[in-house]
Amino acid sequence: MNRKIDTLIVGGGPAGLAAACACYDGGVRDILIVERDVHLGGILQQCIHNGFGLQWFKEELTGPEYAQRFVDEAAKRQIPYMTETMVLEITKDKKVYCVNPEEGVVVFECKTIILAMGCRERVRGNLKIPGTRPAGVYSAGLAQRLVNLEGVMPGKEVVILGSGDIGLIMARRMKWEGADVKMVCEIMPYSSGLARNIQQCLKDNDIPLHLNTTVVKVHGKKRVEGVTIAKVDENRRPIKETEQFVPCDTLMLSVGLLPENELSRGMDLVMDPVTGGPAVDENRQTSIPGVYACGNVLHVHDIVDFVSKESMIAGAAAAAYVQNTPEQETKAVTMQPGKNVRYIVPQRLVAPEACSLYFRVGSPLGAGEIRLTADGETLLTRKFIRAVPGEMEELPLKQEIAEKLYNAKDVVVSAIEKEA
Amino acid sequence: MTQQWDVLIAGGGVVGASIARELSRYDLKTALVEANSDLALGTSGANSGIVHAGYDAMPGTLMAELNVRGNAMYPELCRKLEIPFEPIGSLVLAFDEEDEKTIQKLYDRGQVNGVPELKILSAEEVKAMEPHVTETVRGALYAPTAGVVSPYEATIAIAENAAENGVSFYLEHPVTAVRKTEDGFVVTAGGEEFACKILINCCGVHAHELSQMAGGEPFKVTGRKGEYILYDKNLGGYVSHVLFQPPSKMGKGILVTQTAEGNMLIGPSSMDVDDIDDTATTQEGLDGVLVTARRSCPELPAGGAITTFAGMRAVIGDDFIIRYSDMVDGLLQTAGICSPGLTAAPAIAEKVAALVGERLTLKAKENWKDTREGIPPFNKLDWDARQKLIEQDPAYARMVCRCETVTEGQIVKALHSPIPVYTIDGVKRRCRAGMGRCQGSFCTPRVMDIIARESGIPFAEISKNGPDAKLITGTLKGGAAE
The missing domain is CATH 3.50.50.60 (FAD/NAD(P)-binding domain)
Incomplete structure (x- = not known):
């Protein structure tokens, strides 16, 4: 028998937990968090390093501590949750099909759904790295789980490809546990990780970072015996003459995260090809009324504090929808990424009200300004000293600016470097 | 003895x-x-x-x-x-006049060999069957029994x-x-x-x-290496038949197909090698596979691959x-x-x-x-069949591999099959845990846990595919967790 529910939240990580709390605080009581793992908390459970919560809590927490704060908040509100429950399908009319060991197949008919499934790592096959297929090739997240949750070492001599934050964190973690971390290779001319991680994880631990460098071959029949690395040209194609064999027993990959949107695709949500997540409005509502998305399923965040903030918006909006199904706005203004801007979330505005735009630049920029234009007129500028793709930018819009945007046709956000 | x-x-x-x-x-x-x-x-x-x-x-x-x-x-x-x-049928595409002669020859040969239901299709018929096929296709040999x-x-x-x-x-x-x-x-x-x-x-x-x-x-024995690129199931319906190119001396050419499990597969390259155990993929081989596959489907995406592999044919x-x-x-x-x-x-x-x-x-x-x-293919069952399975054994509701929707019940069954293989790859090849888009990044530790529990092999001894392919090299400085 199908169960009716006001708000169903898919995923009990930081996004789902924050959304649930905000939804409750918005007045909804019939809420359920559905989590596939045995615990709430999501991927934070294996992120035992510190540095979480500086923005949100103004103090430095580990991943599990940050998650626990929100688990406690949800518990305070007595928000129900089901663990070991996997959502397998969501239909366009908001039916959610799950399986759970106690109840078997469970179907929910939902007034609102908040998608908070998080993201997954890109893997070797996505990059098509040639060579053999031995044991010892790990995504950094898998290695992190083995070390931090299972208490075992996935390797002794490690080469890391990709200088994303998880890769940097794992470089330090493996080094501290006695592994010989030979190098971190990064195909781009810059790291996509946070500046503090470059310093604290690599520099402080004497781990070399090789920019413009990639792994072109994996060696070893059974276990990894080494990798061939090479410098790349400006088109990121390996330069044959620079190939070099590096003996190692482990290749760890930190080569990007992908929002996990198989459920969203299954319900034909309109997606943003750049973020890999659904296209949303400022309430984080997707193309289906009453279906919201927040956290890494929407776009990959660099810090969890932003995830919490975004999820609060989605949770509150879902609460408003439950209590007073808002008339669906027919008018929406599209936010267009301009020069040096890769994407903008939200992708559209549906009301002339204050909100923030979040975006990332496409490549590292020196000093310059962010420029918001509407029909050619500059409405807002904000100076920056530097901007890097690894750090998300926030552009708050006051009421009066939002009104002007709402009445414009052509809204563009660009990041312009100052002329040297 | x-x-x-x-x-x-x-x-x-x-x-x-x-x-x-x-x-x-x-x-x-x-x-x-x-x-x-x-x-x-x-x-x-x-x-x-x-x-x-x-x-x-x-x-x-x-x-x-x-x-x-x-x-x-x-x-x-x-x-x-x-x-x-899946009896999806195959098409040998003809791109020019020479190819049209070749597929006619194949048709005639098929008649002699006793292949049923062969048919030469017009370009329009081929395009109607396969919307992603090249505009320049001139016809195809259709074999519904493939x-x-x-x-x-x-x-x-x-x-x-x-x-x-x-x-x-x-x-x-x-x-x-x-x-x-x-x-x-x-x-x-x-x-x-x-x-x-x-x-x-x-x-x-x-x-x-x-x-x-x-x-x-x-x-x-001549070892002939063939390299392949396997794509995400998102692209599974990109083609709905096996699309061959006209054969050459080195084999049947590069194909584009849907696999029996609904992925898209392109390949194989064809390269005679000295070392018959050399199944490493190469940049040249994989690049060649994509370029040549695009003769059949010019818009074939470069992204969306989930793994690459190579096989050796004994000639x-x-x-x-x-x-x-x-x-x-x-x-x-x-x-x-x-x-x-x-x-x-x-x-x-x-x-x-x-x-x-x-x-x-x-x-x-x-x-x-x-x-x-x-092993019950959970991801292919309807909701009633899933419910029945879970009622028999709740382990069929415990999702281990999220990408391929593989449950603990299936993994346990694989580990108790007539020829059990207590490795990560052994489980993967029997019930597809780890076969999907994340390639085991999420489920590997869970699968290791289940193998350890069902076989009695210690967690740290579990291998990818044999004694020299262990996944774990030791414990932490502070000692092992329980």
Whole structure:
């Protein structure tokens, strides 16, 4: 028998937990968090390093501590949750099909759904790295789980490809546990990780970072015996003459995260090809009324504090929808990424009200300004000293600016470097 | 102690497994020895997975005869053994006038070989069937009887059925010596001795090595490497038939197909190599596969790949070799089984059984079981069937592999199958945990936990695919967790 529910939240990580709390605080009581793992908390459970919560809590927490704060908040509100429950399908009319060991197949008919499934790592096959297929090739997240949750070492001599934050964190973690971390290779001319991680994880631990460098071959029949690395040209194609064999027993990959949107695709949500997540409005509502998305399923965040903030918006909006199904706005203004801007979330505005735009630049920029234009007129500028793709930018819009945007046709956000 | 067997099969690929199953019909003592940690880890595990219609091979060859016969056997075999098989049909595309002549030749050859339902299609018909095919296509040879099968699942299923019917399987038993005796051989494999009356060589790319050890003919095996790119299931419907290009001397060209499990697959490259164990992919090979596949589908995406792999085909001359050795009595050779070996395997097995029957009495067993129960494919079941399964065992509601929707129940079943393999790859090849878009990044530790629990092997000892392929190298400084 199908169960009716006001708000169903898919995923009990930081996004789902924050959304649930905000939804409750918005007045909804019939809420359920559905989590596939045995615990709430999501991927934070294996992120035992510190540095979480500086923005949100103004103090430095580990991943599990940050998650626990929100688990406690949800518990305070007595928000129900089901663990070991996997959502397998969501239909366009908001039916959610799950399986759970106690109840078997469970179907929910939902007034609102908040998608908070998080993201997954890109893997070797996505990059098509040639060579053999031995044991010892790990995504950094898998290695992190083995070390931090299972208490075992996935390797002794490690080469890391990709200088994303998880890769940097794992470089330090493996080094501290006695592994010989030979190098971190990064195909781009810059790291996509946070500046503090470059310093604290690599520099402080004497781990070399090789920019413009990639792994072109994996060696070893059974276990990894080494990798061939090479410098790349400006088109990121390996330069044959620079190939070099590096003996190692482990290749760890930190080569990007992908929002996990198989459920969203299954319900034909309109997606943003750049973020890999659904296209949303400022309430984080997707193309289906009453279906919201927040956290890494929407776009990959660099810090969890932003995830919490975004999820609060989605949770509150879902609460408003439950209590007073808002008339669906027919008018929406599209936010267009301009020069040096890769994407903008939200992708559209549906009301002339204050909100923030979040975006990332496409490549590292020196000093310059962010420029918001509407029909050619500059409405807002904000100076920056530097901007890097690894750090998300926030552009708050006051009421009066939002009104002007709402009445414009052509809204563009660009990041312009100052002329040297 | 030397064990006594009527027949010993060396090699657990699809040919060895099929022969084992065929012989299991009869009152014979049959064993199979395999060097690797699992079945189908050689050529049978890394190929296109095509059940060919049978128009390629030259009339009068074993290849032609056994391909057509094997093709006809597949649908029923797969139904009885619960093997993923989709009869999606194949198209050989013609891009120019020369190609049009080639597909006409293939059509004529198919007629002689006895391939049913072949048809030459117009460009319009092809485009209507395959919207992503190139605008420049001029026609195609359509073979509705071609299909796709999961080659390693087929091999495993066939072997399991043989095991249930009494054949003994010995994994990690590489043959190291063969001694001729008065009435057969004594074969040393994995440190054990197997005495047998007939020794069947199913060693694939290593067939010449076994032949030499046994005193048989010195085959010259050419290793032909084929590289592939496998795509996410999101692109599974990109093409709905097997799309071939006109064949050349080096093989059937680069194909674009949907696999039996609904991924998109492109490949293989074709490169003769010196080292027959070299199944590493190469940048040149993979680049070539994509470029050439785009002759068939110009818009074929470069992104969306989830893995790449290479397989080795054993080529000896122009035809399969299936006969008793001329040089040593009792050695039954199956060699040079390159494409269409997967298709032909069940028919090869019939032929081999007949050859065995020339020397040993084949008395049919009364209780031979021709079916095998597979692992329930949770992701393909409807909601009612899922509910029933979970009611029987709640482990079928515990999701381990989120990408392929594989439950703990399926993994446990795989670990208790007739030929259990306690490795990550063994589980993956039996129930697809780790086979999806994240390639095991999430589920590997869970699968390791379940293997450890079900097999008693310590967590840290669990390997990817054999003793030298361990995933864990030690514990943390502070010691191991529980």
